[in-house]
Amino acid sequence: MLTIDNLHANAGDKAILKGISLTVNAGEVHAIMGPNGSGKSTLAQVIAGHPGFEVTKGSITYVGQDLLEMDPEVRAQQGVFLAFQYPVEIPGVTNAYFLRSAYNELRKAHGKEEMDPMEFLDLMEQKLKVVDMDPAMLQRSVNAGFSGGEKKRNEILQMAVLEPKLAILDETDSGLDIDALRVVAGGVNALKRPDNATIVVTHYQRLLNHIVPDFVHVLAGGKIVKSGGKELALELEAKGYDWLVGTA
Amino acid sequence: MNAPAATRYAEAFGQLDTAAAPPWLAALRTAALAEFNALGFPTTRNEDWHFTSVTPIADRTFRNATSTGAPTAAEILALTVGDASWPRAVFVNGQCDPTLSTLGALTTAGVRVSTLTAAIKDTPEFVADHLGKLATFSAQAFTAFNTAFAQDGLVVHVPRSLVVDLPLHIIHVADAQAAGCMLHPRLLVVAEPLSQFNIVESFVSLNGTEYFTNAVAEISVGDGARLHHHKVQRESTEAFHVGTVQVSQGRNSLFHSFSYASGAALSRTNIYTRLLGEAAETRLNGLYLVDGTQHADHQTWVEHIAPSCASRELYKGILDGHAHGVFNGKVFVDPEAQKTDGKQSNHVLLLSPTARVDAKPQLEIFADDVKCTHGSTVGRLDELALFYMKSRGIGDENSRALLTYAFAADVLETVELDALRNGLERIAFERFTHSTQL
Numbered sequence: 001m002l003t004i005d006n007l008h009a010n011a012g013d014k015a016i017l018k019g020i021s022l023t024v025n026a027g028e029v030h031a032i033m034g035p036n037g038s039g040k041s042t043l044a045q046v047i048a049g050h051p052g053f054e055v056t057k058g059s060i061t062y063v064g065q066d067l068l069e070m071d072p073e074v075r076a077q078q079g080v081f082l083a084f085q086y087p088v089e090i091p092g093v094t095n096a097y098f099l100r101s102a103y104n105e106l107r108k109a110h111g112k113e114e115m116d117p118m119e120f121l122d123l124m125e126q127k128l129k130v131v132d133m134d135p136a137m138l139q140r141s142v143n144a145g146f147s148g149g150e151k152k153r154n155e156i157l158q159m160a161v162l163e164p165k166l167a168i169l170d171e172t173d174s175g176l177d178i179d180a181l182r183v184v185a186g187g188v189n190a191l192k193r194p195d196n197a198t199i200v201v202t203h204y205q206r207l208l209n210h211i212v213p214d215f216v217h218v219l220a221g222g223k224i225v226k227s228g229g230k231e232l233a234l235e236l237e238a239k240g241y242d243w244l245v246g247t248a
Numbered sequence: 249m250n251a252p253a254a255t256r257y258a259e260a261f262g263q264l265d266t267a268a269a270p271p272w273l274a275a276l277r278t279a280a281l282a283e284f285n286a287l288g289f290p291t292t293r294n295e296d297w298h299f300t301s302v303t304p305i306a307d308r309t310f311r312n313a314t315s316t317g318a319p320t321a322a323e324i325l326a327l328t329v330g331d332a333s334w335p336r337a338v339f340v341n342g343q344c345d346p347t348l349s350t351l352g353a354l355t356t357a358g359v360r361v362s363t364l365t366a367a368i369k370d371t372p373e374f375v376a377d378h379l380g381k382l383a384t385f386s387a388q389a390f391t392a393f394n395t396a397f398a399q400d401g402l403v404v405h406v407p408r409s410l411v412v413d414l415p416l417h418i419i420h421v422a423d424a425q426a427a428g429c430m431l432h433p434r435l436l437v438v439a440e441p442l443s444q445f446n447i448v449e450s451f452v453s454l455n456g457t458e459y460f461t462n463a464v465a466e467i468s469v470g471d472g473a474r475l476h477h478h479k480v481q482r483e484s485t486e487a488f489h490v491g492t493v494q495v496s497q498g499r500n501s502l503f504h505s506f507s508y509a510s511g512a513a514l515s516r517t518n519i520y521t522r523l524l525g526e527a528a529e530t531r532l533n534g535l536y537l538v539d540g541t542q543h544a545d546h547q548t549w550v551e552h553i554a555p556s557c558a559s560r561e562l563y564k565g566i567l568d569g570h571a572h573g574v575f576n577g578k579v580f581v582d583p584e585a586q587k588t589d590g591k592q593s594n595h596v597l598l599l600s601p602t603a604r605v606d607a608k609p610q611l612e613i614f615a616d617d618v619k620c621t622h623g624s625t626v627g628r629l630d631e632l633a634l635f636y637m638k639s640r641g642i643g644d645e646n647s648r649a650l651l652t653y654a655f656a657a658d659v660l661e662t663v664e665l666d667a668l669r670n671g672l673e674r675i676a677f678e679r680f681t682h683s684t685q686l
Contacts, residue, residue: 049639071638072639073639075639076638076641
């Protein structure tokens, strides 16, 4: 589904990603771990098309297409979804309107009719259950005044509505208490299907108790320094990152 | 160069029907005309008018409006925002039209509403006690101009402790007959202690004609009273508009002003409030949406005279084309006004490289135990918010449109009258997204 080959990316003049290669197949869950500043959030954002980074070398192929040639909205319409580490507040636009706009853009991109507001509300009723969210949240402005946990839940709600092929969760666990973590992880697991894939970017192992990865990659200094199975996460939890960072 | 204003408007002043005016009013008008003649129109050398040239107004000689094309209520309501069932006072080309006005429900509720002409006849002492007392015209050319020429207007008296949910909608409409004319509507509001009331003032035009509206409102908010004043300026884009709202506030009172400006070739709105009683609160909010070659200027002036008062100001502007926006927020804190809590923000979004804004916060603080802040931003849409929307599949154009609307909606949220807020949101939404489905 996703093939990253020797990816280099800069923020301004600063090189952040220095040759990342990674293959993600349908049905797989990959965890990207690593210390702060290793480039793991940058990798997530580059895949989604964040304009603040410039790819200087390498390629990303997504379902047979050159992902880097696509605008961010086209990537999203083709099934790429990034759950933001810091979801953006948009005062003045209701969650309901935002979700319906996104959903209808997706439908239009796939040659389907737009869904009217009433039909959409019915759909939302089911989706809200995935993240155990109060319907009243739909009438509030997008993320404005939301608590950290509510923002993360709202990201997963968007994911539930858009049903991406490739979901990337960027530090979705940060700032969550254990109950919120369970709800968010439960939501991600409920959305898992054999034909989609998930990349979980996280600093800590604890999210991986709930979203069990098939592969774990350790990023340090802009490169993948070690890959393994889920047991690698446990090893990192016990030993920290220092023993690997030296090898970068 | 034109002859001075004094000579040019003497004839128009002589044409006014002043037979019914009591001596005190005749004297007030004469004094106001003398002040206007002495001042002339302000130039950009006047600090208060530094960013706004009124040359287009000064260069023309406007006539008194004497006739109307007799528009229907349906035609007028189609132009206004709000609830069509609200009690209303309709002024066509500056004259109140009782056949278009519906004030019965307010009268029943106990609010005393009458035209200036009727009030001068029926309650002369009340009018004499208040008219021109708040909106003084010394050194204020436009207020002097209005005071001299105001033929009609509205007097609103909300008795002590009366709480009325139903708002009063004052609709100023200019029709084709207003072309080349000057309109000087006057509003006097006295909200007695502990009363609560809502006023909406709309300025609209039936035709895209050129005329000059010079409105003055003076509002007294008594101790413990709460008054909301909403101004919706959607004049013809050929028209000129100067509007002054002068307020005084008693102890523990609340005054909330919302000013929306999207019309007129050149507009200037002054919202001035004096916090005279302790623990009074002022909220001044506004939104200006202009494009083409429009010029929209807001000047706010909050005078903290008494201690422990709070003022909150949020103004937003969205400028496109070659439009020019001005925001001048003055806050004065008297040496006696300790524990003043003032906050002012002005945020502007420029949609085109040729749009321009001049923002000038002006804080003069003479007390030492006060908290006063101001913030001002001028910019473009937030790149991160744009990326966030695009990352959800919303295209560039729609993302920009939605964020522009959101920028406006953020301040529209401060409008507490549901029908007005919803109506203005719909207008902003259609303006920026070119779509009707909010």
